Amino acid sequence: MANFRKKNGTAETVEMTFIDHLDALRMHIIRSVLVIFITSIVIFIYRNWVFDNIITGPINPNFITYRALYKISHWLGMGDGLTLPPVQVNMQTTSFGGQFLGSITLAFTMGAIVSAPYVFWELxxxxxxxxxxxxxxxxxxxxxxxxxxxxLGAAFGFFLLGPYTFNFLANFKLGTLSMLETRPTLTDYLENLTNIILGCGLAFELPVVTFVLTRIGLLTPMFMRRSRRYAIVILLTIAAFITPSPDWMSMMIVFVPLMSLYELSILVAAKVYKDEQKKEKEEWG
Known part of the structure; x- marks a missing residue:
């Protein structure tokens, strides 16, 4: 492991030992956890507003996505062709502390998402x-x-994938006798929503990962072009993993943007690779 260089007060550079690395990393982690904790406390204080206006959005008939699809569908003269049927479910908790524990889960999950830029900055x-x-x-x-x-990925998961996924799962019926009723628990809903948001958020980091790997020489645009068919299979697998519902529509909603990001990543890799080749030529004359 290469030693990090650290400037001291006399503008000199000193080598950091492995213990120094661990100590520095520990402080970065402590500060990140502290910010997440403080943000989570603020969200917990306003938990009722957050739950009513944000968390339940994808299953709320008045959610912006449902209203937008309704307007677009009628503007195109398709009637209700593009609209989604309302999600008619009532969540439940199965224990006395269910709502309290759910509010804590909500607060820390939202706290981690909102604090993500600061965590990235500490890293x-x-x-x-x-x-x-x-x-x-x-x-x-x-x-x-x-x-x-x-x-961008988190917003995509929340505003687009979430409504389609929960709409499919809530309106899917087994049998014709109407003997089954969908009544998810609060924990089940929060877990699915968290997986969708975080899954899409991390998946949308593909161009950034491509930039880093190309910059350090582990990836080339030629390799990405040759591997496009394998990338399709991998991205389909990722899309299937992110979407809790088994319907092909939800999976394609994730796959199409991921494939577009892959093509964008090829352009990013090509630009970085070209710059690196130019620098090498200048260095070697």
């Missing part, structure tokens, strides 16, 4: 001393892009 601060001035210059906007793609 960046830990890695930063090991980078050269040129590498620092090339990664000036790293935190912005990591946060941007994470929240």
């Amino acid at each position: 960046w601060r830990f890695i930063k001393p090991a980078l050269t001035p040129k590498e620092l210059k090339n990664t000036r906007f790293a935190i912005f892009w990591v946060s941007f793609f994470f929240f």
